[in-house]
């Protein structure tokens with residue numbers, strides 16, 4: 264299905280990004296997996312998966328990184344802006360440095376990555392922009408106002424760009440998972456436990472309870488949605504923020 268296509272996935276060395284990258288490679292794409300840690304990317308690399316060290320918060324790194332990937336594998340006509348950091352702090356404890364760090368990765372990073380991939384899509388007359396936002400892009404996430412703002416911003420970017428690409432063969436959508444079974448959630452369990460004054464098991468149970476199916480989202484569920492957005496039959500899906508959250512609203 265994606266034979267001959269080049270897909271670029273930021274944060275592609277771990278978690279949801281790696282699951283998406285593997286699904287796209289499984290469908291025949293050559294996939295650039297980008298992130299900051301070379302050793303993590305090297306461990307994830309394999310048939311169809313090509314590592315690229317790139318910091319999405321650094322404009323020069325994104326410009327050079329995307330150009331290098333395009334030189335090696337052709338225009339990145341599938342762009343998955345997935346890299347992100349998830350950290351919760353009350354607004355009172357949110358200093359400007361923390362706010363800017365979240366925005367720099369979650370919002371600026373997606374903007375820069377998508378902007379650099381877009382000319383290749385326009386030239387090809389086909390493209391798929393997929394931003395991995397969050398259910399926090401659609402509703403408030405308790406204890407995480409900066410993260411919520413960054414993901415609402417990302418959904419706004421997707422909706423704005425979807426208007427710009429109408430009729431060009433390019434679509435632009437956001438995937439909005441609830442708590443998923445990845446490192447981010449494992450890392451946050453301790454933080455949530457400390458904040459809420461509960462054990463780590465209780466913190467995990469609190470996250471699971473947010474999902475009306477009473478389980479974490481499997482990374483493969485998010486990957487399946489990304490694959491569907493690249494497949495024939497989804498051409499008319501544009502500007503959508505698709506919740507993958509067990510009915511959570």
Ligand code: NAP
Nearest residue numbers: 274277278279298299300318319346347397442443445447
């Ligand atoms: P993860 O395994 O921690 O993935 C985050 C990825 O982003 C890592 O591969 C990381 O690689 C990369 N990254 C972080 N900062 C970067 C930067 N400045 N430049 C380039 N890459 C950077 O967690 P995940 O759950 O898969 O998260 C992926 C996305 O899903 C995030 O945007 C997150 O907000 C979103 N999400 C996750 C959940 C969840 O419950 N897991 C739910 C909703 C949405 P390096 O550290 O090597 O750079």
